[in-house]
Amino acid sequence: xxxxxxxxxxxxxxxxxxxxxxxxxxxxxxxxxxxxxxxxxxxxxxxxxxxxxxxxxxxxxxxxxxxxxxxxxxxxxxxxxxxxxxxxxxxxxxxxxxxxxxxxxxxxxxxxxxxxxxxxxxxxxxxxxxxxxxxxxxxxxxxxxxxxxxxxxxxxxxxxxxxxxxxxxxxxxxxxxxxxxxxxxxxxxxxxxxxxxxxxxxxxxxxxxxxxxxxxxxxxxxxxxxxxxxxxxxxxxxxxx
Amino acid sequence: xxxxxxxxxxxxxxxxxxxxxxxxxxxxxxxxxxxxxxxxxxxxxxxxxxxxxxxxxxxxxxxxxxxxxxxxxxxxxxxxxxxxxxxxxxxxxxxxxxxxxxxxxxxxxxxxxxxxxxxxxxxxxxxxxxxxxxxxxxxxxxxxxxxxxxxxxxxxxxxxxxxxxxxxxxxxxxxxxxxxxxxxxxxxxxxxxxxxxxxxxxxxxxxxxxxxxxxxxxxxxxxxxxxxxxxxxxxxxxxxxxxxxxxxxxxxxxxxxxxxxxxxxxxxxxxxxxxxxxxxxxxxxxxxxxxxxxxxxxxxxxxxxxxxxxxxxxxxxxxxxxxxxxxxxxxxxxxxxxxxxxxxxxxxxxxxxxxxxxxxxxxxxxxxxxxxxxxxxxxxxxxxxxxxxxxxxxxxxxxxxxxxxxxxxxxxxxxxxxxx
Ligand SMILES: Cc1cc2nc3c(=O)[nH]c(=O)nc-3n(C[C@H](O)[C@H](O)[C@H](O)COP(=O)(O)OP(=O)(O)OC[C@H]3O[C@@H](n4cnc5c(N)ncnc54)[C@H](O)[C@@H]3O)c2cc1C
Numbered sequence: 001x002x003x004x005x006x007x008x009x010x011x012x013x014x015x016x017x018x019x020x021x022x023x024x025x026x027x028x029x030x031x032x033x034x035x036x037x038x039x040x041x042x043x044x045x046x047x048x049x050x051x052x053x054x055x056x057x058x059x060x061x062x063x064x065x066x067x068x069x070x071x072x073x074x075x076x077x078x079x080x081x082x083x084x085x086x087x088x089x090x091x092x093x094x095x096x097x098x099x100x101x102x103x104x105x106x107x108x109x110x111x112x113x114x115x116x117x118x119x120x121x122x123x124x125x126x127x128x129x130x131x132x133x134x135x136x137x138x139x140x141x142x143x144x145x146x147x148x149x150x151x152x153x154x155x156x157x158x159x160x161x162x163x164x165x166x167x168x169x170x171x172x173x174x175x176x177x178x179x180x181x182x183x184x185x186x187x188x189x190x191x192x193x194x195x196x197x198x199x200x201x202x203x204x205x206x207x208x209x210x211x212x213x214x215x216x217x218x219x220x221x222x223x224x225x226x227x228x229x230x231x232x233x234x235x236x237x238x239x240x241x
Numbered sequence: 242x243x244x245x246x247x248x249x250x251x252x253x254x255x256x257x258x259x260x261x262x263x264x265x266x267x268x269x270x271x272x273x274x275x276x277x278x279x280x281x282x283x284x285x286x287x288x289x290x291x292x293x294x295x296x297x298x299x300x301x302x303x304x305x306x307x308x309x310x311x312x313x314x315x316x317x318x319x320x321x322x323x324x325x326x327x328x329x330x331x332x333x334x335x336x337x338x339x340x341x342x343x344x345x346x347x348x349x350x351x352x353x354x355x356x357x358x359x360x361x362x363x364x365x366x367x368x369x370x371x372x373x374x375x376x377x378x379x380x381x382x383x384x385x386x387x388x389x390x391x392x393x394x395x396x397x398x399x400x401x402x403x404x405x406x407x408x409x410x411x412x413x414x415x416x417x418x419x420x421x422x423x424x425x426x427x428x429x430x431x432x433x434x435x436x437x438x439x440x441x442x443x444x445x446x447x448x449x450x451x452x453x454x455x456x457x458x459x460x461x462x463x464x465x466x467x468x469x470x471x472x473x474x475x476x477x478x479x480x481x482x483x484x485x486x487x488x489x490x491x492x493x494x495x496x497x498x499x500x501x502x503x504x505x506x507x508x509x510x511x512x513x514x515x516x517x518x519x520x521x522x523x524x525x526x527x528x529x530x531x532x533x534x535x536x537x538x539x540x541x542x543x544x545x546x547x548x549x550x551x552x553x554x555x556x557x558x559x560x561x562x563x564x565x566x567x568x569x570x571x572x573x574x575x576x577x578x579x580x581x582x583x584x585x586x587x588x589x590x591x592x593x594x595x596x597x598x599x600x601x602x603x604x605x606x607x608x609x610x611x612x613x614x615x616x617x618x619x620x621x622x623x624x625x626x627x628x629x630x631x632x633x634x635x636x637x638x639x640x641x642x643x644x645x646x647x648x649x650x651x652x653x654x655x656x657x658x659x660x661x
Contacts, residue, residue, distance in 0.1 A: 027543070027594065028618035028627050073563055081325030139564035139626040141426040142464045143601060144613045150620065 028149040029214075030130060032096065032123065037131025040124060046115075051135045060114060067132045067136035067146040069093050071109075082111025094146050098132070099125055152213055154206040161202060163231040170236025173229055176221065183240065201234035250292050270298045271587040274356050274366040276346045276525055278303030278331060280312075281557030281572035282331045288580035290339050296588050300340040300364060302356070306330065308660075309399040312569045313652055314605055315433065318396075318407045320441030327399060333661030349529035351550055368583050371531070371538070371547075372556040372572065373523025374398070375429055378536065381519035382495055384423055389497040393514040396437075397429070409513045410441050414452040415527030417512035420502050422493050423458040424517040427537075429558045429567040431464035432613070434517055436603040439469065442477040443606055455511070456483045457504060459491035464566075465603060465613055471634045472605035522559035529553065537561035542619035543583040543595050554579045563623025564615075571599045573655055595619050602648035608638070610645030 014053070041051065046058035055062040061074040072079040072087030086109050091097060101108045102125050104118040119125050137145035175194065183196035193201070207213040208222035209230075225233070278301050286301040309327050316322040331341040345359040349369065356364045377387065378396065385393060396406040399524045413419060419441055423434045438454060445452040454477075463469075473481040480593045484490040489505035495516060519537030531538045531549040538555040539548040540562050547553040556579055557572030565571040579593040585592035600614030601628070615629035632644060 028620050028625050030620050030622065030625075054636050119438055138426070138461065138628065140566055140614060141460075142462065143431060143566045143599065143615050143626075144464065144631035145626070146498065147615075147626045147628060148623075149617075149620050149627055151627035 005050065027152065029152055031133055032126030032128070032130035034127065034134055036124075037127035037129065040119075040128045041131055044119070048114075051132065055135075063132060064135045065137065066093050066098075067095075067133055067241075068144075069136075080109075080111045080113040082109050083113070089238055095129060095133075095150070098129055102128065121199055150212070152207060152221040153203055154212055156203065156206055156208045160206070160227055161199060163227055165198070165231030165233065167233030167235040169229075170232035170234070173225075173233055174236055177233065177237075180217075185240075193237050196234070196237055197228070198231075198234045198238045201237060202230055205230045205233070255353065255600065256660055271367045272298045272300070272365060273368045273370065273583060273587070275299065275301045275370040275372065276356065277370075277372035277374060277523065277557075278308055278334075278341070279372060279374055279557065279572070280310075280569035280655075280659055281576045282370060282500045283308070283331070283334060284376065284573045285370050285372065285554075285556060285580050285583075286339050287334055287659070287661055288338055288577055289584055290334075292580065293584050293588055295338065295429050297584065298340070299338070300342060300366075301331065301334060302342045302344060302358065302364075302432070303331070304343070304345045306343045308654075309403070310569070310656065311397070311399040311430065311433075311460035312655075314396070314399040315437045315440045317403060318410065319436065319443045319604070321440075321559065321604065321607075324404060327403075329660045331660065337548050337661055346525050347528075348652065349525065349553075351529065351553070354552060365539070366552070367587065368552055368554065369376045369529075370554045370583070371523075371526050371529060371557060371559060371580065373557045373559055375520040375567075376524050378519040378521050381425070382516050383495065384495040384497065384503075385422075385516045385518060389495075389516075392497040392500070393495060393516045395517055396515060396522075397424075397433075397517050405516060406513075410444055411448065413445070413449055413452060413512045415449055416453075417449070418453045418510075419445070419513045419515070420455045420456055420457065420511040421515045422502070422517060423456055423463075423490075425459045425519050427567060428517070428520045430601065431566050431568075432469075432601055432603045435463060435469045436467065436605075437515070438481060439472060439477075439603070439605045442473065442480050445480065446477055449508050452480070454481045455502075456481065457490040457493045457502065458483060459493075460486065461485050464601075465611060465631065467634050468611045468632055469603075469605065472609060473612075476606040476609070482579065520558075523557075526555060526559045527645075531555060532559075533561070535561060541622045542622070545579040546582065563617075564626040565597060565599055565617055565624050566601065567650070568599055568601050569655060569659075570601065570651075571597070573658060574598050597624055600651070602644065602651060604645060608642040608645050610641055610648055611636075612644055612648070 028186050049063050050056055050058055051063040055064045057077045061077040070087050071091040071093060072084045102119050105112050105114045105116055133148055139145045141146060181193045184191040205222045208218040211219050273289055275282045286299050289297055290299045308329050312326055313322055317324055317327060335341045335453045346356050347359050348357040354366050356366060394402045394406045396402040409527050421434060437454060442454055494503040495514060501510055502514060522532050522538050526532050526538045531547040531553055532540055536558050538561060540546060540560045541548060542562060545554050545556055547555050556565040556575045574597045581592055582591045597617040600612055602610055602612045604610050611632035613631040617624045618627050
């Protein structure tokens, strides 16, 4: 019954409105602004680290080939015991591990020798990481190399996509959303989510939940929703007039 | 006969009346010409014909009536496949309404939108797809040229070259040396040369156990390196020696007349020499003017359309697209995105966002298969890797066997997807 109503609405959307309403799936995003990252590297890192084809170990180890590398694995470099232990435990440098390390080195590797206070601004870190990534393996040549962009849509199993949401429950849950997203679908600084197709809604919410899409408020909101709750909200918003 | 610029223009004029017709639905059927009936081209032709249900006229041009897959050609060298099992004809594609022409395309006139074939035929197109694979870069390995390929085979375009190399391995003198000059990046099939080494070692271990294998490599690292090195140690202990650029693997000269390789000024006699030179896009891409200084053809990451011409698509090995390795899997994946985009332009059918994937399996020894794969999405700049996986070292035999069996399924599946 409810499903039928949703389908009818979707059919209506498909007939006329769908292209205007359906949010385009987000394309992958570059890691960050690599050019800005080059400047940041020059200013904040290059006193101790070298990067590039001819880079050598200095105060810090060479950063060429950093991505995908086991921590504490550059030959002929004397690491702290703490870093060596992290490497032995399997710490590998990727976007996910480098980001918190650069944000606050001692928080990730307590005894690291890197005398760097950390970089608080996430966008600056993204820029620096984008620059560093340019000096590691290229996936075209080494397909197993670390990614060069951030995925923005999650891989969802068909069972998650097939969960039938309860729109009444969705209505109950929606009050939180409607503090910001206006029910009448008007779009003032915050996008409308009224009449979003169910599948797009579900994908978007899981993308925030998995922190693939960057918006911090949405990451937090979606982070506490269960799969059923997301389906319920999707069912509710899809049918809202 | 060589075709010069004036010749194209004259040909263009001759068919000008036809070409003046704009590409509008409902008028004469839109024409798609595909050059290259391999992993990318045949897939693209097949999907356009299948999904447009007769609304688009598709012509597929390949120099050969039979396509021999490079993928699994190493397994043929290793004795795991029959040569015939690598060969695929175009009858099913012809049966599905595609006009298949076996001839060499020699020129593309982008202004007139025509393709000229060696046989003299001139084919008009509304959209042109180029999936010509690779050609070898002149002068990439000093001392080697295509003329020497009968003595030092490349076996990097499958066919008689592959048969020749297999024969040479089998006839190698006891205790002899097999040398491979490995290619510089980028080249088709990143793990391909190393899978080949594994297959040659598999043959030699059985027939010629004192033989040696020497890899001279300009790269300081290659795909699946820890997996191959583990496997070589385990199955072919002491047989394989890899010489990277730090030890002269990067600046090798060959002397086909004397069967010598020269490493750091020192000539060494070898018994078989497999030279895999540096590569560029298949020549027709350069003739069409869609390649850049790198020798590859830049494409838009969301559609595979050539950056140089809005009516031309470039697929597979020939394309410069970003992070995807040059593989049959990649070419097949790109071809589907391209087919959708081309149909969208010609018939107004729906175009969904591009998604690409690739997996490359390699066989190290009997039932010892490994794989590497990734998924890719377009960013404004390139097709970017967003996720990847690779077999682990130390996996158990059951998993390695399952991985190999998976690759057999993949071969059956992809060849059916390409050729119908
Ligand atoms: C040893 C080896 C092992 C490999 N193993 C794998 C593997 O396990 N998995 C995998 O995914 N990939 C593998 N590959 C890579 C794979 O073969 C290529 O990446 C793939 O074939 C590329 O497809 P394509 O359409 O770009 O070119 P191709 O498949 O090479 O097709 C190009 C076609 O165009 C034709 N052609 C070219 N120019 C013209 C012209 N001017 N006129 C008419 N016809 C023309 C050629 O005859 C050819 O048939 C391997 C390659 C090698 C060499």
